[in-house]
Amino acid sequence: MAASTDPAEVPVLGPGQTYATVTDKITGVILTKETPKGWLVGFGIAFLIVMLMLFSLTVLFAKGVGVWGLNNTVAWGFAIVNFVWWVGIGHAGTLISAILLLFRQEWRNSINRFAEAMTIFAVANAGLFPIIHTGRPWLAYWLLPYPSMFQLWPQFRSPLLWDVFAITTYVTISLLFWYVGLIPDFATLRDMGENKVVRRIYGIFALGWRGAARHWAQYSRASLLLAALATPLVVSVHSVVSFDFAVSSVPGWHTTFLPPYFVSGAIFSGFAMVMTLAIPIRKFYHMEDYITDRHLENMAKVMLATGLIVFYAYIMEVFFAWYSGNEYEQFMIYNRMTGPYAPYYWALIFFNGVVPQLLWLKKVRRTPWILFLISIGVNIGMWLERFIIVVTSLHREYLPSTWAYYAGTFWDWSLYIGTLGFFFALIFLFLRVLPMINMFEMKELVHHLSHRGKEH
Amino acid sequence: MSESVYGLIAKFDTPEEVVEATRRAREAGYRKMEAYTPFPIEELAEILEFKPKIQYLVFIGGVLGAITGFALQYYASVIAYPLIIGGRPFNSWPAFIVVIFELTILFAGIAAVFGMLGLNGFPHPYHPVFNAKDFNLVSRDKFFLVIESSDPRFDKERTRAFLESLNPEEVTEVQP
Numbered sequence: 001m002a003a004s005t006d007p008a009e010v011p012v013l014g015p016g017q018t019y020a021t022v023t024d025k026i027t028g029v030i031l032t033k034e035t036p037k038g039w040l041v042g043f044g045i046a047f048l049i050v051m052l053m054l055f056s057l058t059v060l061f062a063k064g065v066g067v068w069g070l071n072n073t074v075a076w077g078f079a080i081v082n083f084v085w086w087v088g089i090g091h092a093g094t095l096i097s098a099i100l101l102l103f104r105q106e107w108r109n110s111i112n113r114f115a116e117a118m119t120i121f122a123v124a125n126a127g128l129f130p131i132i133h134t135g136r137p138w139l140a141y142w143l144l145p146y147p148s149m150f151q152l153w154p155q156f157r158s159p160l161l162w163d164v165f166a167i168t169t170y171v172t173i174s175l176l177f178w179y180v181g182l183i184p185d186f187a188t189l190r191d192m193g194e195n196k197v198v199r200r201i202y203g204i205f206a207l208g209w210r211g212a213a214r215h216w217a218q219y220s221r222a223s224l225l226l227a228a229l230a231t232p233l234v235v236s237v238h239s240v241v242s243f244d245f246a247v248s249s250v251p252g253w254h255t256t257f258l259p260p261y262f263v264s265g266a267i268f269s270g271f272a273m274v275m276t277l278a279i280p281i282r283k284f285y286h287m288e289d290y291i292t293d294r295h296l297e298n299m300a301k302v303m304l305a306t307g308l309i310v311f312y313a314y315i316m317e318v319f320f321a322w323y324s325g326n327e328y329e330q331f332m333i334y335n336r337m338t339g340p341y342a343p344y345y346w347a348l349i350f351f352n353g354v355v356p357q358l359l360w361l362k363k364v365r366r367t368p369w370i371l372f373l374i375s376i377g378v379n380i381g382m383w384l385e386r387f388i389i390v391v392t393s394l395h396r397e398y399l400p401s402t403w404a405y406y407a408g409t410f411w412d413w414s415l416y417i418g419t420l421g422f423f424f425a426l427i428f429l430f431l432r433v434l435p436m437i438n439m440f441e442m443k444e445l446v447h448h449l450s451h452r453g454k455e456h
Numbered sequence: 457m458s459e460s461v462y463g464l465i466a467k468f469d470t471p472e473e474v475v476e477a478t479r480r481a482r483e484a485g486y487r488k489m490e491a492y493t494p495f496p497i498e499e500l501a502e503i504l505e506f507k508p509k510i511q512y513l514v515f516i517g518g519v520l521g522a523i524t525g526f527a528l529q530y531y532a533s534v535i536a537y538p539l540i541i542g543g544r545p546f547n548s549w550p551a552f553i554v555v556i557f558e559l560t561i562l563f564a565g566i567a568a569v570f571g572m573l574g575l576n577g578f579p580h581p582y583h584p585v586f587n588a589k590d591f592n593l594v595s596r597d598k599f600f601l602v603i604e605s606s607d608p609r610f611d612k613e614r615t616r617a618f619l620e621s622l623n624p625e626e627v628t629e630v631q632p
Binding site: 020147152153155165166169172173176177179180187188190192208209211212213215218219221222225226229230233440441443444 | 471478490491492493494495496497498500501504506507508509510511514528529532533536537539541542544548551552554555557558559561562564565566568569571572573575576578579580581582583585586591592593594595596597
């Protein structure tokens with residue numbers, strides 16, 4: 001808080017903003033008949049890629065998981081890599097909306113809404129992969145505990161089942177948290193809309209919100225409690241994801257530091273994705289007064305901090321392989337660094353370990369296009385990290401007679417790229433019909449900043 | 457004829473004014489009143505002596521979630537489908553902690569959201585205050601104070617004069 005009163009700092013809000021300008025600017029994007037051409041082009045491209053995803057899924061369902069590059073040795077391929085990657089991206093949204101709320105970081109107010117949207121869309125993609133990876137996705141409900149006619153029950157000692165509970169809880173809580181945050185903004189859209197149908201639709205979602213002081217008190221308390229619940233939840237979700245690996249006895253997976261390593265990697269990749277989205281969006285919609293250079297700089301700092309934790313974990317992986325004296329662990333690291341996947345490994349070290357060191361420089365943190373490039377690099381690096389974790393440990397395990405090589409086929413890649421299209425298509429739809437910035441929290445920010453001005 | 461209206465509404469331009477007006481109305485003895493604002497203002501709930509109760513529901517939700525989580529796993533692993541896995545006891549509770557934790561969060565979160573909606577009486581599509589003039593600005597940039605006609609001290613003329621003295625932009629009637 002002290003930093004924001006420092007006159008040398010860029011403020012978290014552009015000059016001359018009032019309650020009315022905030023409302024009009026943000027609702028203006030939605031309550032207009034003119035859809036920007038750039039939006040149509042962007043959504044069109046994303047939609048075409050969604051078609052690629054649907055096509056890939058159709059081929060997969062018709063022919064089975066044999067269309068993927070999986071083999072007997074490497075039974076976990078792209079599906080698990082993509083699953084972990086997408087869940088990780090989702091985590092930044094919850095971090096921004098919940099943890100930064102608890103720490104009363106005001107700069108979160110303008111980015112939390114679309115970071116939460118990003119969470120939900122990313123987790124939707126993540127949830128797809130384990131289901132289709134089962135091979136018979138129409139039987140996915142077997143994962144749930146219910147009194148079935150087979151008289152079978154799920155195995156509650158398995159991390160894979162813990163995952164089912166963790167992800168389901170995470171999706172539900174994220175969706176509820178997002179909706180609760182939207183209720184007062186739906187009321188604003190209801191009140192600001194000129195078209196009767198538009199008013200009616202937003203009115204239904206607003207549930208009759210009228211901004212009563214007693215309602216706000218109950219509402220604020222509930223939001224705070226939800227944030228307090230979501231904070232341990234987000235840490236638990238990626239920890240549980242890491243248990244899928246750590247509880248097994250595969251070299252490279254069976255380590256105790258995997259949960260913190262995964263959680264910090266998730267936040268690292270999630271902030272990179274928020275940055276990848278925020279920089280073009282704020283430029284396209286002229287939101288520089290709301291998503292200021294200060295926001296980008298703060299996000300860059302979080303990326304630098306989590307990136308250093310991740311880099312530390314890479315070093316510790318090597319150290320413990322040596323220190324354990326276990327020859328399988330040692331071979332795993334040696335194979336990672338010099339084996340058939342060595343280029344992937346060194347690329348990941350470059351993108352996640354070396355390039356983010358540029359963020360030490362204030363000049364880099366203040367230059368959006370460099371940040372944009374770094375964030376894309378981190379997205380790629382984090383995908384490679386999961387690929388390396390999954391594939392290099394499996395493809396040369398204990399018995400040399402089982403060794404094999406793994407590579408994604410066309411259908412692996414097309415499905416992965418298809419989910420990216422799905423993600424961006426949902427983001428485009430979100431930008432068009434829902435307020436991309438939380439309006440009532442921005443007005444609260446205007447109120448607080450005006451008070452702070454008077455105290456000086 | 458004070459029964460024919462829902463109440464009187466005063467419109468203010470700043471949050472400071474509505475807070476001050478609510479405080480003065482409280483001091484003047486009015487109880488059946490409500491302030492309407494575009495964003496949460498903590499002082500208002502304090503002045504109205506309103507204390508949110510949602511936390512009790514969240515606690516109950518969390519406890520129920522934990523009990524459900526353990527009961528579900530105990531029933532499945534000990535009673536309905538006992539299976540020896542790695543020589544562990546059927547009731548291998550340390551392995552159950554994760555699901556207990558997730559269900560605790562899930563139930564508490566659902567209690568927080570639906571409890572908040574329920575305590576606030578949502579969905580509530582019709583409310584007399586929506587009839588008030590300019591009330592659509594409550595979600596944009598205006599602040600309102602309503603004194604309801606059900607208040608024992610409510611008198612159309614005197615209450616209007618009182619509200620006028622609070623320096624509002626406008627005082628109007630709210631039709632029921």
